[in-house]
Amino acid sequence: MSDLYREEILDHYEHPRHAGKLENPDISFATANKTCGDKVSVDIIFGPDNVVKDIAFTASGCALTIAGASLLSEKVLGKTTVEICALRETDMTIFTDVPAGSARIPCIMLGLATLQKALQQLRT
């Protein structure tokens, strides 16, 4: 279980990648986990063919929420919106090594949930 807080996770927690805001993002979206107060917001800039050219996350809350968003940000750069919408909980459990069925799943999923909701906005 100490793996849950292994070096990589703590590194992403203390030094989240792509943290902050973008200037003139194509989309900006925020969600929160009301039960614990964790929040994630995402800014995205698209390149040609609906590929994510640049991304920034602002996450506050527990280590897994912040690390989850940070790990995700590295994975989605260069991916298309279709590919990102196809990402599932199983993908997040692999990225973060949090076991499926863990009580901490909502934490690691918050970044992906925010990102996918942001992309849905794009369609509408």
Add this chain to the structure above:
Amino acid sequence: MNYRELFPLVVTAYPALSYLDNAATTQKPQTVINRMNLFYTTENSNVHRGAYALSERTTVLYEDARQTVQKFVGAKRREEIIFTRGTTESINLVANSWGTANIKAGDEIIVTILEHHSNFLPWQQLAKKTGAILKVAHLNESVVIASESVKKLLSPKTKLVALAQVSNVLGCVSPIKEITAAAHAVGACILVDAAQSIAHMAIDVADLDADWLAASGHKMYGPTGIGILYGKYALLEKMPPYLLGGGMISEVSLNSYEPADLPDKFEAGTPPIAEAVGLGEAVKFIERIGWENIQNHERELMSYAVEKLLTIPAVTIIGSKDPALRQSVISFMIKGVHAHDVASILGAHNVAVRAGHHCAEPLHTHLGLTATARASFALYSTHDDIDRLCEGIAEIKKTFKL
């Protein structure tokens, strides 16, 4: 006295676990588990006075449990003890039955900022529904509810004061007797949420003069699915039924029905019979140990816990740092670490605590917090458990390089 060996889960199933989540639920002594097994093996049938011997036996056991609880809380009559599913249902019963019949627009209801959602939402919504005004009593400088906190909100319009005897977050004990006297003086009724106090202190409803008192079996070494509502006979008698169905009627015709007498009027459907019997055994278990032993044990443990936690600079205790003002509950934060991370890492080190707002979101918001960690004690909690908790906190500090 080693109480641990009385609890099978603690000594056999999870001997290495420091279970410090007793405010959420308590573990069960072997006698309670045995009593329920015995019931299902040799005494199970339905109550409501069937015509055969087994049913008479079951009914006697169910009513014996009621009398055991009656004596335990100091009620005058058996009809004043209603078995429910738990504290939440007990409070909802009063809100829906007495509340709907007696609260009108412009009436005032007083709750406190530290209430559990189960003793907050029924009144919030009753006020919304009826046009009554919900007033919230606040903590004083010592971070407790003092009688002044409530008294200054009382008015001739106050119809109800609803408050917890012990806070499930702060562990503070509210001065129920004083507040009840003040409430009665303006003609208001008082409902006491005893969920967090029932296993930790002697309760005498006559002495408190509470109009209603609600508690849960599973927080007092009894089974889940059973709770108590104590109510003064004169009040319960006038209250309309809450749940409708079998067992709470005296007669039913096509267009109407007559409700049964107390306590049946408020016990619709087949009750949690085995659970009531289990609860009766839990009461006897507590009585055998005795309040003096229980309080000495818990008081000593609380002193030790506060003393140790105060030596860790990264730890902030939520509420009073005076152990004498706390009953069995310590909520805390670790600087720079989210409560969920705290609970996860402690869990990995075999220390069970809870993280979140503990069903007291208004309190957390008021204190400027989103989530806290909470350790809570019971009879089987030991110095060792506290030491483990502190070791776990040291691990957390190491992991997060604090």
